């Protein structure tokens with residue numbers, strides 16, 4: 182049974198185009214409409230055959246949809262909500278894929294009437310790449326999709342959207358939006374900020390050492406450069422939209438870093454060793470829980486275009 186039959190995707194870069202590809206494969210009878218603010222992206226979406234129709238405006242894309250998914254940088258959500266509000270069919274469910282949930286929920290509620298049908302979502306899956314060519318149908322397989330419905334959300338709509346994501350291969354979890362933003366500040370936003378910082382620091386050092394940073398960059402640093410290559414617009418928006426939670430965990434991180442700095446300064450090997458033992462145990466627990474899904478992403482190659490649209 183199809184949870185939705187007419188799906189509109191607004192913004193089809195990495196995530197929007199991956200949703201389109203995954204829907205094509207898992208639910209081939211679903212009618213897919215896309216819209217992107219960038220004319221080059223619209224043209225590319227057409228060439229790739231991602232949609233049944235590509236609309237000329239966000240409003241035109243949603244007129245007969247029963248599910249609309251916003252897949253734009255989080256701070257663009259409000260403008261899209263405003264653009265589509267007047268054209269949304271009354272029973273259409275409105276969702277998104279943003280990495281921050283409380284601010285996006287506010288932005289949607291500011292423009293869309295009947296908040297019962299607003300069900301924000303976050304597929305916790307991605308790569309450092311962006312744009313419609315970077316997407317692939319498998320992106321959500323075996324990954325979490327977190328839904329953050331508000332208190333007045335329609336439970337039937339929540340179940341339909343849960344089923345939609347399950348059919349794309351995700352495991353669905355329901356969470357309070359504020360709680361989501363704190364958890365993701367720790368597990369995703371802080372690591373990205375650290376990567377952006379380290380690679381920036383290394384680039385400054387490189388001014389002194391000339392090309393040595395690149396020449397000798399191995400395992401650890403290379404992994405950071407992958408993360409630090411992530412889309413600047415997306416991540417600017419994430420940090421600004423989740424400011425309070427990010428600043429909170431950053432404060433904790435700074436204190437913990439200072440404690441390690443102190444241990445190094447005072448030759449306190451016990452403290453360092455105990456800390457590293459605990460972090461190694463954390464890694465083991467993640468592997469035991471089957472959540473080491475990041476490593477296989479490295480160098481993952483998107484499917485060939487001939488595979489798009491296959492059942």
Ligand SMILES: NC(=O)c1ccc[n+]([C@@H]2O[C@H](COP(=O)([O-])OP(=O)(O)OC[C@H]3O[C@@H](n4cnc5c(N)ncnc54)[C@H](O)[C@@H]3O)[C@@H](O)[C@H]2O)c1
Pocket residue numbers: 191192193194195196197216217218219222239252253254255257260261278279280281303304305306307308309310311312313412415419
């Ligand atoms: N990249 C990831 O790893 C990842 C993972 C999970 C969730 N997300 C979230 O998904 C969303 C999209 O990220 P992405 O990685 O696909 O970015 P992307 O840059 O690949 O794609 C975003 C697309 O949105 C379009 N866009 C921007 N403003 C628009 C507007 N007002 N109207 C219509 N289209 C507009 C852009 O032209 C672009 O094509 C973000 O909210 C991000 O937080 C990203």
Ligand SMILES: O=C(O)C(=O)C[C@]1(C(=O)O)C=C[C@@H](O)C=C1
Pocket residue numbers: 279280304305306307308309368369370408411475478
């Ligand atoms: O694997 C990556 O490249 C990612 O950064 C994916 C990642 C993450 O931090 O886990 C990034 C942002 C999203 O909101 C969800 C997933």
